[in-house]
Amino acid sequence: MEGQSFQAGFLWGASTAAYQIEGAVHAEGRGACVWDTFTAQGRIMDGTNAFVACDHYHRWREDIALMKTAGFNTYRFSIAWPRIFPTGSGTVNERGLGFYERLIDALLAEGITPMPCLFHWDLPQPLEDAGGWQGREIIAPFAAYAQAVVRRLGDRVKHWMMLNEPNVVAIFGYGVGEHAPGHTLGEQGILRALHHQNLAQGAALRAIDSERSDLTLGTVLNLQPCRAESDKPGDLAAAARWDAVWNRVTLDGLLRGQIPALLEDKMDEFVLPGDRAAIQGPIDLLGINYYSRMTMKEEAGRPFNVGWGDAGCDRWTFMAWPVQPDGLYDLLISLKADYGNPAVFIAENGAAYDDQVDEDGAVHDDDRVAFLRDHLASVARAAADGCQVKGYLCWSLLDNFEWAYGLSKRFGIVRVDYDTLKRTPKDSYRYFADVIRTGRL
Numbered sequence: 390m391e392g393q394s395f396q397a398g399f400l401w402g403a404s405t406a407a408y409q410i411e412g413a414v415h416a417e418g419r420g421a422c423v424w425d426t427f428t429a430q431g432r433i434m435d436g437t438n439a440f441v442a443c444d445h446y447h448r449w450r451e452d453i454a455l456m457k458t459a460g461f462n463t464y465r466f467s468i469a470w471p472r473i474f475p476t477g478s479g480t481v482n483e484r485g486l487g488f489y490e491r492l493i494d495a496l497l498a499e500g501i502t503p504m505p506c507l508f509h510w511d512l513p514q515p516l517e518d519a520g521g522w523q524g525r526e527i528i529a530p531f532a533a534y535a536q537a538v539v540r541r542l543g544d545r546v547k548h549w550m551m552l553n554e555p556n557v558v559a560i561f562g563y564g565v566g567e568h569a570p571g572h573t574l575g576e577q578g579i580l581r582a583l584h585h586q587n588l589a590q591g592a593a594l595r596a597i598d599s600e601r602s603d604l605t606l607g608t609v610l611n612l613q614p615c616r617a618e619s620d621k622p623g624d625l626a627a628a629a630r631w632d633a634v635w636n637r638v639t640l641d642g643l644l645r646g647q648i649p650a651l652l653e654d655k656m657d658e659f660v661l662p663g664d665r666a667a668i669q670g671p672i673d674l675l676g677i678n679y680y681s682r683m684t685m686k687e688e689a690g691r692p693f694n695v696g697w698g699d700a701g702c703d704r705w706t707f708m709a710w711p712v713q714p715d716g717l718y719d720l721l722i723s724l725k726a727d728y729g730n731p732a733v734f735i736a737e738n739g740a741a742y743d744d745q746v747d748e749d750g751a752v753h754d755d756d757r758v759a760f761l762r763d764h765l766a767s768v769a770r771a772a773a774d775g776c777q778v779k780g781y782l783c784w785s786l787l788d789n790f791e792w793a794y795g796l797s798k799r800f801g802i803v804r805v806d807y808d809t810l811k812r813t814p815k816d817s818y819r820y821f822a823d824v825i826r827t828g829r830l
């Protein structure tokens with residue numbers, strides 16, 4: 390069926406993030422990050438932490454074997470900034486860099502393209518203490534970190550992603566306090582954190598480009614088509630405001646060098662002359678994380694006077710996120726129509742379900758199989774309709790530490806038993822491997 394739409398060279402694999410899988414938070418000179426602090430403050434819902442997580446730091450060979458068996462040709466992971474610069478800047482911690490060097494060499498030996506992401510939320514604590522993403526002081530250390538790792542690994546690693554989901558960092562980390570570093574700074578805090586990530590990303594792209602010119606550079610945005618809960622003017626305006634905050638500050642900055650008109654007044658306070666040029670790419674490849682649409686309504690007392698509306702959906706994941714595969718198709722088509730059809734890939738897509746281990750020890754996760762199939766069908770349809778979709782990486786290879794939810798939400802196509810750390814491929818793993826092998830859904 391639609392399988393034929395996945396062109397030769399399509400990137401197939403999974404994404405992970407350092408903090409969510411590595412554990413070993415004190416190993417080999419790693420410094421503290423904001424998520425270590427946040428968990429130590431007891432802010433994780435199930436009371437767990439990521440100090441061991443999947444112990445990937447010691448079990449990475451086994452994890453690469455799982456990728457190889459599934460037929461992956463690509464693996465997106467993140468480099469932990471506090472492993473490379475334990476205090477955020479200064480001298481490279483060779484032991485931390487060595488870990489990624491070994492991982493990368495092993496991936497390459499298996500024919501798997503490594504795609505590191507430079508910042509998946511584990512901000513070194515000293516940089517947060519100096520203001521974190523609220524100030525411009527963070528721009529130079531991020532660019533220096535990017536340049537340092539590319540100087541060392543750029544001979545072998547050709548695909549680099551800068552940030553992961555700056556909107557989530559800004560809103561949940563600085564706006565409403567549900568993620569590390571846990572600030573409740575409201576609208577201005579959110580917009581500042583967004584703008585400074587945009588600037589840091591631009592600076593990193595330029596620093597890397599000055600180092601080598603043979604790389605494919607990009608970043609990863611969480612994009613969710615926003616719609617209003619009703620046709621009431623208040624709800625329609627709320628959905629447009631949220632679209633500007635959630636999707637367009639990053640997208641318009643990166644691809645157009647613009648600040649969304651709806652937010653210009655609020656952002657004038659800290660957007661300086663020259664910033665618009667500095668936040669514009671150029672990038673070669675845009676990573677998209679897609680989980681669902683967003684249905685919004687007017688709600689006083691919340692940032693931007695926007696609240697979560699009723700999604701009117703009859704399929705839900707264990708995160709209580711609606712299952713809306715058609716939203717992925719619409720998103721890809723809108724990027725083609727409104728942003729000049731950039732080269733994109735799905736950098737994350739997947740679902741948490743309340744997996745049960747059967748008597749035979751297997752996990753028959755039919756709901757996750759259906760989720761993957763339906764979203765892959767949307768990708769195939771968008772590609773058939775002319776979108777430049779270059780790949781699909783599921784979230785995630787392993788069950789892992791799901792941020793504020795701790796270990797209670799399982800997104801893996803491979804189960805992790807957190808007592809024994811044993812890995813067990815689920816039915817979804819076999820399904821995904823079949824799709825990769827046959828190109829059929």
Ligand code: FCB
Pocket residue numbers: 406409553554557611678737784791792800
């Ligand atoms: C995304 C994050 C990723 C993971 C998934 C479920 O927002 O990028 O780390 O937590 O959600």
